[in-house]
Amino acid sequence: MKYEELSKEVSYALRHAPWEYELEMDEEGWVSIEQLLSALNTEGKFGNITRNDLAVMIDKSEKKRHEIKAGKIRAMYGHSIPMHIVKEEKIPPDKLYHGTARRFIESIKKNGLLPMSRQYVHLSADIDTAKKVGLRRDKSPCILEIDSKRAYEDGVAFYHGNEKVWLADIIPPCYVRKL
Ligand code: HQG
Incomplete structure (x- = not known):
């Protein structure tokens, strides 16, 4: 499995073009893993991708770009889509x-x-x-x-x-x- 290429495509889908993959995204950027897998597997570029492949993709990456929770996946930053993605406010370091x-x-x-x-x-x-x-x-x-x-x-x-x-x-x- 080409995890780096997969990560790039997942980033593209989740940051920039969810509509190209027919993904329904909530205001925090979460989409259903099932929907994402179905879109990627219809495209077929990476063979048959499983939930485990997405987990390994996140694990193997030198940067934490995506996260998985309760059957959903999201990009942690980088969004350019018109819909505003709500992020958690935090006190920054100095x-x-x-x-x-x-x-x-x-x-x-x-x-x-x-x-x-x-x-x-x-x-x-x-x-x-x-x-x-x-x-x-x-x-x-x-x-x-x-x-x-x-x-x-x-x-x-x-x-x-x-x-x-x-x-x-x-x-x-x-x-x-x-x-
Ligand atoms: C510049 C990658 C002119 C800004 C990275 C930057 C990061 C201005 C560019 C993440 C400006 C935007 C984001 C101004 C800002 N005038 N230029 N007033 N204000 N800029 O790619 O921060 O590998 O949108 O300095 O590692 O470079 O994809 O932002 O050069 O974490 O996961 O405008 O993307 O992560 O470029 O990178 P970008 P960035 P990933």
């Missing part, structure tokens, strides 16, 4: 990080961190993770430090993604510092 491309810095300094095509701004719990995120877009990425303590105290909401990924609506530029 500092968070964001890895990005050098070419975006001027605009971020001016406008702050914006969700762009996703529903939330994605932040990293540590510098190493932020660096990996930034490397997707630039071979020499910039690491931004977010004063999440002060932002939170000033009323900026933060949400739970996974243990490494934090989410926020917008981070105004006054809380962003280039390292």
Whole structure:
């Protein structure tokens, strides 16, 4: 089983295009595993996928992107669908990080961190993770430090993604510092 490819397709379905797979999604992003399996197995690209394959896919991944509970599965972050996915608000650590491309810095300094095509701004719990995120877009990425303590105290909401990924609506530029 090509678990990495399966994970990419499941992410695509759950983050960006549930309608292509005829999935009914609730406001927290959960869909029935049965529906997902039926769509994937009709497509047939991965052979016959079972519930256990989805569990192994999550287990084998170096990042916790999906979770399974009570017969349902959801993506933990990354959504771009028009329907708003409600995330659990959480008190952030004092500092968070964001890895990005050098070419975006001027605009971020001016406008702050914006969700762009996703529903939330994605932040990293540590510098190493932020660096990996930034490397997707630039071979020499910039690491931004977010004063999440002060932002939170000033009323900026933060949400739970996974243990490494934090989410926020917008981070105004006054809380962003280039390292
Ligand atoms: C940038 C992956 C100009 C922002 C990763 C980023 C992450 C601005 C890009 C997750 C801006 C959006 C999300 C502004 C933000 N002006 N550019 N004002 N504000 N940007 O992919 O954070 O492997 O939507 O810096 O690891 O890169 O898929 O967000 O470069 O956790 O599980 O706009 O996706 O996870 O890019 O990545 P993205 P991201 P997975």
